Every structure is written in C-alpha cells, then in structure tokens.
Amino acid sequence: xxxxxxxxxxxxxxxxxxxxxxxxxxxxxxxxxxxxxxxxxxxxxxxxxxxxxxxxxxxxxxxxxxxxxxxxxxxxxxxxxxxxxxxxxxxxxxxxxxxxxxxxxxxxxxxxxxxxxxxx
Amino acid sequence: xxxxxxxxxxxxxxxxxxxxxxxxxxxxxxxxxxxxxxxxxxxxxxxxxxxxxxxxxxxxxxxxxxxxxxxxxxxxxxxxxxxxxxxxxxxxxxxxxxxxxxxxxxx
Numbered sequence: 747x748x749x750x751x752x753x754x755x756x757x758x759x760x761x762x763x764x765x766x767x768x769x770x771x772x773x774x775x776x777x778x779x780x781x782x783x784x785x786x787x788x789x790x791x792x793x794x795x796x797x798x799x800x801x802x803x804x805x806x807x808x809x810x811x812x813x814x815x816x817x818x819x820x821x822x823x824x825x826x827x828x829x830x831x832x833x834x835x836x837x838x839x840x841x842x843x844x845x846x847x848x849x850x851x852x853x854x855x856x857x858x859x860x861x862x863x864x865x866x
Numbered sequence: 867x868x869x870x871x872x873x874x875x876x877x878x879x880x881x882x883x884x885x886x887x888x889x890x891x892x893x894x895x896x897x898x899x900x901x902x903x904x905x906x907x908x909x910x911x912x913x914x915x916x917x918x919x920x921x922x923x924x925x926x927x928x929x930x931x932x933x934x935x936x937x938x939x940x941x942x943x944x945x946x947x948x949x950x951x952x953x954x955x956x957x958x959x960x961x962x963x964x965x966x967x968x969x970x971x972x973x
Contacts, residue, residue: 791902791910791953791964807961841909851957852900854921856909 748772748855752842755860758832766827766860768842775823776800779850782816782827784838785859794840796850797825832864868892868956872965878973885941887968889954894934898958901930901939904967905950913952914939944970 754766768780781796795806795816804816813832818825825842839861843853869892879885889899897917902910912921914930917937927942941948949972954965 790966791904791955793962793964805960849898849915849957851898851955851960851962852912852915853902853910853955854912856911858909 748844750842750844750855750857752840752857752860755840755862757863757865759866760833760864762832762864763828763830764832764862766829766840766842766862768825768827768857770823770825770842770844770855773844773855776820777847779845779847780816780818780825781843781845781851781853782814782825783841783843783853785841786838792838793851795827796845798850799847829862832862834864836862837864838862867961868895868959868963870954870956870963870965872952872954872968874968875966876969876971878971879944880973881944881946883944885944885948885970887939887952887954887970889932889937889939889965891935891937891956891958895956895958897933898956899930899932899937900955900957901928902953902955903948903950904953910953 749771751769782794797804797816801818815828839859841859842857844855871890899917901914904910918930929940931938951967951969953967
C-alpha cells in the first residue's frame with residue numbers, strides 16, 4: 747500500500763520560513779516524480795511545484811518562484827518544500843502527490859495534507 | 867496558463883441519477899486531462915487520467931471522454947458515496963491547472 751505523509755506545517759509569522767516534508771512508502775520512490783499542490787480551505791486546487799525522479803528537474807509555478815524551493819532525498823524517500831518570505835495568501839493545506847514517469851502531472855497518490863498558517 | 871472551466875459549479879442530484887460534468891480548456895490540451903474526486907477534509911482521489919482511462923480501483927460507473935478542449939465526466943448511476951466535489955486538471959503544459967470544481971449535492 748502506498749503511503750504519502752506530509753509534515754512540517756504550522757503557524758509562521760509573515761515573512762517567515764517553513765520546510766515541509768513528504769515521505770513516501772510502498773512504491774519505488776526513485777521512479778516517481780513528486781508534486782506539491784495547495785488548497786486554500788474551501789477553495790480549489792493549485793499546483794505549486796514538482797521534482798523529477800532523480801531531482802534534476804525541479805519546476806515551480808511563477809507565483810512561488812524565488813520563494814519556494816523543492817528538493818528530494820531518494821535515500822530517505824522524502825521530498826522537501828522549503829518556503830520563505832511567507833505571506834498571508836500562502837495560507838493553505840499543502841498536499842504532496844506522486845506522479846508516474848509517463849506523465850508526472852497525473853497525481854496518483856496523495857498525502858493527507860499539512861496546514862500552513864501565516865499570521866502575526 | 868491554460869484556463870480550465872467546469873460546469874456546473876454545483877449539481878443537485880439523486881441516488882441512481884446519471885450525472886454529467888463538463889470541463890473546457892482555454893486551448894487544446896489533446897487528451898491530457900484528469901478527473902479527481904474530493905470529499906470534505908480529505909485529499910483528492912484520482913478517478914480518470916488521459917481523459918478516458920479509469921484509474922485502478924475506481925468503480926466502472928465513472929467514465930470520461932473528450933479531447934481537444936471539451937471533456938466530460940459521467941457517473942452512470944449515482945451512489946451515496948459519490949457526493950463530493952470533482953475537479954478536472956490539464957497536464958498538457960506547465961503550470962498544470964485545475965478547474966474550479968463541481969460540487970455534487972444531494973437533491
């Protein structure tokens with residue numbers, strides 16, 4: 747059974763930083779691309795970033811470029827999302843999702859999400 | 867960015883109904899279209915990928931069709947567990963974008 751577990755969310759002040767983690771088990775982690783998707787409570791889904799199976803090809807949405815950085819550690823079956831300069835409009839549930847090599851943007855397995863709150 | 871527009875935004879329906887949700891892309895996306903189901907407080911679940919391929923484990927009452935700019939998700943006979951919000955997603959180009967969602971409600 748595939749398990750995807752996000753962690754690292756919480757309350758941070760405006761301008762602050764957080765690092766989210768996404769640990770995956772039950773699949774050959776190094777074969778899969780990993781994506782981050784966020785959802786403001788009560789609103790829709792927004793893709794943020796993805797990283798290739800070997801970590802060599804990260805991509806991010808324009809609205810987080812320069813603030814969010816995605817990386818992965820295949821030895822730990824974990825992907826990270828380093829977030830800095832956080833703003834009020836970054837408040838959301840952040841989901842991690844796996845994507846197969848044949849289409850990395852097909853989000854086959856999702857975690858339960860981790861809530862990020864930005865407030866003073 | 868490619869804009870995805872779903873209709874309707876809300877859909878009252880009854881158990882046993884045949885339900886159709888549509889999704890339109892702002893430009894051609896070939897068949898790079900996925901459908902997800904999301905229940906309150908839960909993560910989305912992949913139902914359909916590549917416009918018409920049923921994800922493993924998803925009941926056969928779900929089906930998808932379309933190509934180019936117009937797509938459809940059909941639930942052939944609505945079951946109680948199908949009341950949820952449904953999202954389409956294009957994967958033709960980055961950034962991958964989602965429709966605004968269709969909330970399937972009990973009539």
